[in-house]
Amino acid sequence: MIRWLRLVAADAELAPYLIGIDRPHLVGRLTEQLGAAFGGPVATRRPTGGHWRRLGLTEEQHLRVLDYLAASLYRHDVPFDVIVVAQRIAAGRG
Secondary structure, three states, X not given: OHHHHHHHHHOOOOHHHHOOOOHHHHHXXXXXXXXXXXXXXXXXXXXXXXXXXXXXXXXXXXXXXXXXXHXXXXXXXXXXXXXXXXXXXXXXXX
């Protein structure tokens, strides 16, 4: 999750959307959500699905955030079908 957020923060067009966001908290919420979706402990807080959409991103920007997630997971040899599920969850459609 941290690598994913670093990729988003390094994107000149997306970085301004993270100004004022508690990044460690965001990483924790995203990690909790994806972990629960893949059989880990159930999240005790409300789901973060679609959190990126609430930042006011365009559809193109939102898709780029999901592409960064895919790249981060792919780097760790996560199977393609799992990456697709993770993207759906992060998009709030999972």
